[in-house]
Amino acid sequence: MIPIIRPDWPAPPQVFACTTTRMGGVSQADFAQLNLGDHVGDAAAAVAENRRIAQAELGLPSPPVWLQQIHGTEVVELPCLQTPISADASWTAHSNTVCAVLTADCLPVLICSRDGKKVAAAHAGWRGLLAGIIEQTLSAGQFQADNTLIWLGPAIGPQMFEVGEEVREAFIAAQKHSATAFVASKPGHWLADLYQLARLRLRASGFTQVSGGDFCTWQDARFFSYRQNPQTGRMVSLIYTQGVSESNLN
Numbered sequence: 396m397i398p399i400i401r402p403d404w405p406a407p408p409q410v411f412a413c414t415t416t417r418m419g420g421v422s423q424a425d426f427a428q429l430n431l432g433d434h435v436g437d438a439a440a441a442v443a444e445n446r447r448i449a450q451a452e453l454g455l456p457s458p459p460v461w462l463q464q465i466h467g468t469e470v471v472e473l474p475c476l477q478t479p480i481s482a483d484a485s486w487t488a489h490s491n492t493v494c495a496v497l498t499a500d501c502l503p504v505l506i507c508s509r510d511g512k513k514v515a516a517a518h519a520g521w522r523g524l525l526a527g528i529i530e531q532t533l534s535a536g537q538f539q540a541d542n543t544l545i546w547l548g549p550a551i552g553p554q555m556f557e558v559g560e561e562v563r564e565a566f567i568a569a570q571k572h573s574a575t576a577f578v579a580s581k582p583g584h585w586l587a588d589l590y591q592l593a594r595l596r597l598r599a600s601g602f603t604q605v606s607g608g609d610f611c612t613w614q615d616a617r618f619f620s621y622r623q624n625p626q627t628g629r630m631v632s633l634i635y636t637q638g639v640s641e642s643n644l645n
Contacts, residue, residue, distance in 0.1 A: 397429060397452050398617070402546035404606040407511035409490075412634040413453070414503060414548045416617040420445040422628060430619070430628025432497050433461075437628060449631065459495035459633050460485055466522045470515075470535040483528050486515035486536035490638025495631050499619035500556075500612050502589045503548035503632035504529055506538060513538065514634045521558065524592055525565055530600055540601035548632045549618055552611025553578070553588035556622070562587065570595060 397419030402412050420429030421444050426437040431449060433442045450458055460473050463481045471480055473487040473494060485494045486506070494516035496503050501520035507513065517523075517532040533543070553576075563585045566573035576591040590608035597605055612618040619627045 397449065399453070400549060400610070402505060402548075402606060404544050404546050404604075406507050406544055407509065409511045409637045410507045410514060410634065411453075411637055412505045412507070412514075412546065412632075414632040415449060415630045417619050417628060417630065418617065419452075420448060425624060425626045426628040429630075431631045432499075432629030434463075435628060436626060453633075455493055455633075456491035456635065456637065457493055459493040459631060461495060461497075462518070464497065464518045466518075466520050468523060468526045468528045468531045470517075470528075470532050472535065483519075483523050484515060484517035484532040484535075486513065486532060487635075488513045488536075490636045493633050493635040495633040497629040497631055498548070498550065498612075499621040499627055499629050500551040502550035502593060503630075504532070504593065505546045505548060505632055505634045506532065506536070507544050507634065507636075508538060509542045509544060511636050514636055516632060516634050519589075519593060521562060521587065521589065521592075524589065524596070525562075525569060527596075529593060529596060533600065533602065538602075540603070543602060543604060545597060545602060545605045547590055547593055547605065547607035549610035549612050549615070549630070550589050551613050551620065551622055553586055553590070555611060555613040556587045556589060557584050558587045559584060566592060570599060572599075 399413040422430040469482040496518040504517040506515040577585040
């Protein structure tokens, strides 16, 4: 079985969620090993085999619905006939439909209702986070604050994510309490805590059942990190509700 990270949250048993690591695939060089991104310059055949490995070893009921992520706030409901799908989040109320986002420092956010009937996955880089991708995902799926669990998956940690003054000012302008998520590093630069920024925005929207936020993709060799090496692969964070497959009904 390929190594995975499982959320530390009280989700119902029918909800499966995880983030892959970079181990267990066939990609070479900077993309070694389990690169699942088909847009980063890796060999197409290697990516296809990695995706086959992931689906088979994780026992997924269907292929993940891959998004063309654009660091925006577009959210799509699955299943979706559109192809390709340009969006940074997806949600579904259908069992066996796999929501997925690719990351390598950006923040993956997995969401489920407490009854397991709805799930969602969002890709939140700082631009998407600032623009409201998490709030848009929660709104699109009509998730209720008192009935929703949220997990913040592996992202670049607060000791390694350096940004300019303009990024800090933009977050503070949107939410003044965001100032607590920045620590001065050098003149005109700040270390930003993506996890804290996400929690602050969620708390402002009434969502407090938030887990995770204790990884650093830069410092942990299990993960790909774009900030450390721009030519690198991508992990997938995915979530779905397990249901009775059509083959079991025949």
